[in-house]
Amino acid sequence: MVMRLAGDQRSGAVRTWLYIVAALVIAMVAVGGATRLTGSGLSITEWRPVTGAIPPLSEADWAAEFAKYKDTPQYNILNQGMGLSAFKVLYGWEWGHRLLGRLIGLVFFLPLIVFWWQGRISRRLGLGLLGLGVLGGLQGAIGWIMVASGLQPGMTAVAPLKLALHLTTASLILAGLVWLAAGERGDVLAPAAPRLRAAAALLPVLILLQIFLGGLVAGSHAGLVYNTWPTMDGVLVPPMDTLFAIRPWIENFVDNHALVQFDHRMTAYLVIVVAFLHAIDARLAGPAGVARRSTGVAVLVLAQAGLGIATLLLAVPLWAALAHQVLAMAILTMATVHARLSRGSGRVQPAAAGLPLGFEGLAGRGI
Structure with a gap:
């Protein structure tokens, strides 16, 4: 017998679960x-979604995996002569990345089934979660397509555009999780003024765009050139024949280091301006909660800009690049929560008519 829970208890458990999944995505x-x-x-x-969860367990297994890697262009062009011990380090990172993806799938879908059966999830929330589940499956496929692009003849790394799509899809999943979690708050918040709601909604969109552009910078290694600030090797705006040196011109947005880095810089400035104007407006006109959240987003955005400049000037050391990437996820999380709460909150309790999958009668009988 499964008794229906009180609203706050039901909401709190689901919200905690969603934030745990979001932390795993980060x-x-x-x-x-x-x-x-x-x-x-x-x-x-x-790509072995099931059997790939088990790493090589014997020296023979390791030798077989190493032999496969030796057939890749990356090994023959960049890592010729690498020993087995060094290969094990490379393999460990990628295996850990894929294992974490499998773990996220389990932590997402198993509680989802349990919560849905217990009547803790409304129809609207359930549809949102199923959509995120589909997006998660798509993310796995994008990840393999990305890896496959780096295994093509002459390639030593994944394609920049595919890397950017992979990162942006992960960011969309993160934003979706925290949006739904924020909507599960048990208290009631009045909506902010329309212009504040609009600005709050714009910020996650701009941050997602900036994350996509950051993925292009990472994938094309554009951060290893023009390691000066605020200029790009002496000029604020590189000449057009530098920004659009590749033909056809559309390929410059992905493959031209100068334009890729320039776009990332300019969008960063735009995000800073929007975040600070929104924070000032909220502190002058908005309720205290909106003012606090918008100020927090603006401060994080400014810190991220400083970290990005340091990463560039230092020619992308590992610690700075990772910190820059993780802070971007933190900013997206805070901006998404801010956008959701600015719309107002007052969670609607799941009712029997709102339960999917034919559980209406069970809920009505308290089963």
């Missing part, structure tokens, strides 16, 4: 960043 992004920066992403040459 960890996944961090490990993924380390995998990329250590050149480990191409060390596993096959």
